[in-house]
Amino acid sequence: MRTLSFFSLALLTAWSPLASAADLLPADRPIEQVIDHYIEARLQQEKVVPAGQIDDANLIRRLTLDLNGRIPTAAEVQAFVRSTDPAKRAKLIDRLMASPAFVRHQATEFDTMLMAGTNASIRDYLLKAFANNRSWDRIFRELLLPDENDPQQQGASAFMKPRLTDLDKLTNDVSVAFFGVNVSCARCHDHPLVPDWKQDHFFGMKAFFNRTFDNGGFLGERGYGVLKFKTTKGVEKQAKMMFLTGKVIEAPASSEPSNEEQKKEKAALEEAKRKKKAPPAPSFSARAQLVKVALEPEQRDFFARALVNRLWLRLHGHGLVAPLDQMHSENAPSHPELLTWLARDTVAHGYDVRRLLRGLVMSKTYSRSSRWDGEVTPALNLFAVARVRPLTPMQMATSLRLATSDPASFAADRKPQEVEKKIEQLEGSASGFARLIEQPHEDFQISVSEALLFSNNDRVLREFLAEGGDRLLTRLKQARNPREVIDLAVRNVCSRDPRPEEIPVLVEYLSKRADRPTEAQRQLIWALLTSAEFRFNY
């Protein structure tokens, strides 16, 4: 049944990745206005009234998690809620994006995305790259064509290296990460459902990597070498370097080197190994050709759209093209004009990730409530209601630390640099616990082992629920009555004021345990930390 709907979809859509931009909204409109325009238009067409805007406490929590990878402090929430400045949202976003925590969070997010399926990390490289607001095309170039002698690019080659033992995987990983295209089905046969993807595409992409190898821990590339594959009919074919758009790169005629040349080459490689340096690049580099063709005006649409879609997915929990790696003619975007406009804008502004993110979080679409009071929840791809998104391991671990710290350490009268420093320390100490939390993915299910860990593990008790100088629990002990305990705890953990309907329940819980107040407070913190509200960005 499902496959049938695919073919019918193919008949219905006239989407092309290179659709003309003539009818789009003007290029000089702010990103957020364009997003809201196209999202609203579709909602009206579907006669769906979207969920309302979130309140300020919810907004600062969402923004702080998305931009700095942690929940806000109680003082930050209070200041934001109380502010009457009409530009407070933009100012908050700018403050969060100026924080070093923004760079760290971006590096973590992109590292997770780019290095999935390997045990390696390029986070150190990404930290430098995002600190200097390096453009996405530059990052792409440096990851695929790293200059291992340039200190600015230190660590970039770790993107390629762990993948060199499996060029099929490298080919697919690059296609998914940078172009939003999963070509793996086309390895063994032309894609059964998507006429776009033939074996020629898979091997065409692989041909860009076929000459790359590991030379004593450094990336090497030969100037020759052909890639052959067998079609499903058993015919042997020689792969041409071909980008996903079908654009073929004609490589200069290269013959296998003579014995003499091979000897020379081998000596040069051995020499590079001895000197612990990257071997000389070939005069014609297939990888460089991929970087070049992918960014050419006629071909760069995949690259720009994939970035837009990835950031959209991160912030909305659902892509404009979903799934993320299925960007092809059989799987139309939910808002084709919007995606085209955003891709055009991204290209026009030099693939500036920071600018794009800022536009995305400024939109009303971003700040919709995740609560739907109507009967039938609208389809995800209408973006009528925000999707609850599970926290990533680092968001979760850092937020757990923050939520269980004494709020006085982050009080409004503390110096901003001091607070920033303290948060950085918390983040550093959170990475150990983060390893116990699973990275969310599509259709993510939270495991019972997580619930068991929080319910019965000594480490949770020690790290988050213990007493100590800078701990929330110690602060709660000084509260004069249950209501004060509840105010402090809920503000610190949930980043909001307690709600009228929960106060009596919480008061009763504490009062029932008047003989063991510290235990009662510990249990209160535990219940707040393990509630779904804390586990999600909502």
Place this chain on the structure above:
Amino acid sequence: MAAPRKTFCGSPDHALDRRGFLGAALATGGAFAADMTGLNVLTQAALAGELKKKQRRCILLWLAGGASQLETWDPKPGAATGGPFRAIQTSVPGVHISELMPRMARRLSRNTALVRSLNTRNGDHGGGARLMMRGRRDEANIRYPDLGAVLARELGQTESKVPDYVSFYFATEGRDFAPGAAGFLGSRYAPMELYKSMIPENIRKLDSISALDHKERADLRDFLTRQFERGRSSSTLASHNEAYQRVRGLMACDKLFDIEQEPAKMREHYGPTQFGEQALVARRLVEAGVPFVRVARAWWDSHGQNFETHQELVPELDHVMGALLDDLEQRGLLDSTLVITLAEFGRTPGINASLGRDHFASAWSMSLSGCGIKGGAVYGKTDASGNRVVEGEVGAAEVFATIYAALGINPQKNYYLGSRPIPLTDPGTKPIKEVLA
């Protein structure tokens, strides 16, 4: 014969076996999200017992490192490389197995089928183990779930009070070659893995909190979560709450893992070995409704001293497997429980200079007993020396299709990964119908 069945962990959480009901519902209805509305029928204990019998489950005895088919299910006593052990007549006329397995020889015709024609083409520990746990080769960007995860999903139940997938693997050898993998099914179906302790991690309450506070703290969490969930729906959100809802049930299960709960006679029946004790726990678990348990016995990788290794390990396997099958049969559980012996590969007929046998994936054997299996069936044949399959060659895909079919699961059922349909076994794969009841 069968003593009145107790609720094994002594917990009221298990008195009502909703799982059994749903297992049956799944087998007939085939729907994953089962309808909970009919559950009150289960207050009738007799019906619950009846449904419990219908629920299907599986115990995998994983012979890690690669057991020799020649010293177990497919001896070649006449051949130059047949080794020192004799072959003995089984209860199936004309079928012989190694003399190291007298107990299984006696009961072979009752519930057990042999497949002697595996050619799985992967003689590497890691690759072979992944292949035989998942039924197919890895593919770029698809993380396949293994057998346990698929069965947890197909035979388990969302709000189950017992684990869905339990794996015992105490040895360190080979453990990392194929760790339990839920793959794209997600960690909801990941195994509860036991590496060191017979009791799973984090299922026992810390002493620092009283039982009452532990429970009421969870109730408070539940209250807060329900407030939050109003007007919000997502399967991830639901999974969070389900995970916490399962905590108390699982904590109540700690007795399931405790063999002290078994009478001394039953423990003697399985024997004092670790493998025997884990097999006994496996029986306790499947009886309580756990759909899949793997018990790994390592290390069969006999590159040297193959015959000494097998002289030690095979009789233990024979004893434990026989004891497990007898016990399940006496309890009326064998009709609904499939017991499998499998490994990453078999061993070479050729004997090397260290008197060992090496990795061999071209012609080896496995056994299937109980649920859905035709007792005494022997499928496939190797040549006189055991070097190659001459009849009925099958690979990992056919093995998995057979397991699914025996458990009443359609081997061609699709999962969807994004838009891509992923059948349980590759299209066109046929179960080995000769061994199916």
